[in-house]
Amino acid sequence: xxxxxxxxxxxxxxxxxxxxxxxxxxxxxxxxxxxxxxxxxxxxxxxxxxxxxxxxxxxxxxxxxxxxxxxxxxxxxxxxxxxxxxxxxxxxxxxxxxxxxxxxxxxxxxxxxxxxxxxxxxxxxxxxxxxxxxxxxxxxxxxxxxxxxxxxxxxxxxxxxxxxxxxxxxxxxxxxxxxxxxxxxxxxxxxxxxxxxxxxxxxxxxxxxxxxxxxxxxxxxxxxxxxxxxxxxxxxxxxxxxxxxxxxxxxxxxxxxxxxxxxxxxxxxxxxxxxxxxxxxxxxxxxxxxxxxxxxxxxxxxxxxxxxxxxxxxxxxxxxxxxxxxxxxxxxxxxxxxxxxxxxxxxxxxxxxxxxxxxxxxxxxxxxxxxxxxxxxxxxxxxxxxxxxxxxxxxxxxxxxxxxxxxxxxxxxxxxxxxxxxxxxxxxxxxxxxxxxxxxxxxxxxxxxxxxxxxxxxxxxxxxxxxxxxxxxxxxxxxxxxxxxxxxxxxxxxxxxxxxxxxxxxxxxxxxxxxxxxxxxxxxxxxxxxxxxxxxxxxxxxxxxxxxxxxxxxxxxxxxxxxxxxxxxxxxxxxxxxxxxxxxxxxxxxxxxxxxxxxxxxxxxxxxxxxxxx
Numbered sequence: 001x002x003x004x005x006x007x008x009x010x011x012x013x014x015x016x017x018x019x020x021x022x023x024x025x026x027x028x029x030x031x032x033x034x035x036x037x038x039x040x041x042x043x044x045x046x047x048x049x050x051x052x053x054x055x056x057x058x059x060x061x062x063x064x065x066x067x068x069x070x071x072x073x074x075x076x077x078x079x080x081x082x083x084x085x086x087x088x089x090x091x092x093x094x095x096x097x098x099x100x101x102x103x104x105x106x107x108x109x110x111x112x113x114x115x116x117x118x119x120x121x122x123x124x125x126x127x128x129x130x131x132x133x134x135x136x137x138x139x140x141x142x143x144x145x146x147x148x149x150x151x152x153x154x155x156x157x158x159x160x161x162x163x164x165x166x167x168x169x170x171x172x173x174x175x176x177x178x179x180x181x182x183x184x185x186x187x188x189x190x191x192x193x194x195x196x197x198x199x200x201x202x203x204x205x206x207x208x209x210x211x212x213x214x215x216x217x218x219x220x221x222x223x224x225x226x227x228x229x230x231x232x233x234x235x236x237x238x239x240x241x242x243x244x245x246x247x248x249x250x251x252x253x254x255x256x257x258x259x260x261x262x263x264x265x266x267x268x269x270x271x272x273x274x275x276x277x278x279x280x281x282x283x284x285x286x287x288x289x290x291x292x293x294x295x296x297x298x299x300x301x302x303x304x305x306x307x308x309x310x311x312x313x314x315x316x317x318x319x320x321x322x323x324x325x326x327x328x329x330x331x332x333x334x335x336x337x338x339x340x341x342x343x344x345x346x347x348x349x350x351x352x353x354x355x356x357x358x359x360x361x362x363x364x365x366x367x368x369x370x371x372x373x374x375x376x377x378x379x380x381x382x383x384x385x386x387x388x389x390x391x392x393x394x395x396x397x398x399x400x401x402x403x404x405x406x407x408x409x410x411x412x413x414x415x416x417x418x419x420x421x422x423x424x425x426x427x428x429x430x431x432x433x434x435x436x437x438x439x440x441x442x443x444x445x446x447x448x449x450x451x452x453x454x455x456x457x458x459x460x461x462x463x464x465x466x467x468x469x470x471x472x473x474x475x476x477x478x479x480x481x482x483x484x485x486x487x488x489x490x491x492x493x494x495x496x497x498x499x500x501x502x503x504x505x506x507x508x509x510x511x512x513x514x515x516x517x518x519x520x521x522x523x524x525x526x527x528x529x530x531x532x533x534x535x536x537x538x539x540x541x542x543x544x545x546x547x548x549x550x551x552x553x554x555x556x557x558x559x560x561x562x563x564x565x566x567x568x569x570x571x572x573x574x575x576x577x578x579x580x581x582x583x584x585x586x587x588x589x590x591x592x593x594x595x596x597x598x599x600x601x602x603x604x605x606x607x608x609x610x611x612x613x614x
Contacts, residue, residue: 015034333360
């Protein structure tokens, strides 16, 4: 893949360098915080080769790439300075709702920590496995050193969170992390245990190791202090005066007020989960598993990280999110591999196979965007099998002991030294979810014809009527929404239109070319039953005089469904100010009954027009 071209196209369609406030990434998606959302061209992004899907959620524009996300991210960072403390970009132009702002903040703070926590979690789960198999002694120094490597990541979480929170708030990361290091400073811990006071105010004795909220609240307060003293400090002494004054106010306030409040928030999180289990019990795991396809699709699952960390820190285990993720991940894997086995389309087979394998190892986005969300039946089987698997692991009280995305490689995360059956329940739940999803998808999924340009794209007939499929990749819309009165009033005939995502027009049916306009922006095709179909690319694009258009056919040519008819430079047409909407109408409609189907949520294999001779 040409990562430079991919990054260039993505940056162009999100509105350019100046429109990006912040850029981050996770395992499969680029996460943009945008200054002006109106400049983002979602359809163009989704039509870019290498982009699986675009999701706008939580104040972010998320561009799903898949396993190539790191390469795309690196290329983008070579093109601009996105979201660093020296970035000159402004804050988002559009005023966001408080919920979206909070979600964006939470994801931005915890997303950079995922690799470190996942690496530490996998290491710890491997150690669990080695000790369970009696291959390593839990008292040996090798085990202890490796265990401490894993534990240290979570122990120093307050400092790591301080760094990412400061990055998000665009304040000095080193000073912010230094201020929050007081929470873990050994002498301060000893003093609090003995009963510390500050200016006659008691300092609450709290164990801040592995805590997140105290540090987050402290850094938020620090950000106000830094900005305040930056505004009023003489430039000559800023280098030491701003950090000194920020320390003097931030650290005591954190120890006296914000730290205990943040610790209490963590306790509330834990109590909330205990409440769910006491009142809903194991059913909650199944219900959560069924919602995960949608949570993952919009990135909402990342917002559960604070709860999971809090539960592990307080209880030493997590029995809701991790078991539900196991059921969902295996369901995604089973469904995708079933599609890979059944489909005859080589491209879809490749996507399904890679997505199924990735999901089996815990990364579900390739399967979710490449297969599940593209087909309602697959989505239904994933939901059903996630529910069945989730109810099973919930009923037996499955718990995870380290924060890792559940998959076959990390299954040892469910090893419980005090309950040997815990990992057995995890394995059974894995098999139930995978097999159920695979079987349901294998028998109920229906092979659909694929997008134009593929060998399997073919002429269809429905009850004797010629079926017209989508000739252009993009979003189908009713003819009445076309911004041209000649077409929207249906004077030329009935039909539909497509907002194109790619500059290629394909034959949606077998037929004969009857007309090619001299500017190549319009073409006429006659079907086997005599219906004459006009394809008109863009509104008023005749003014371009043929520029940016190339016809690959001529009058009299016999074409098959799926043949490429016209290529055009979609980007340049838009740049010159023209609406690229492509219109498809039956011009001799007086001789035919033309039925336009429901255009909502149609796929490339669906019939958009049914043409029957009168």
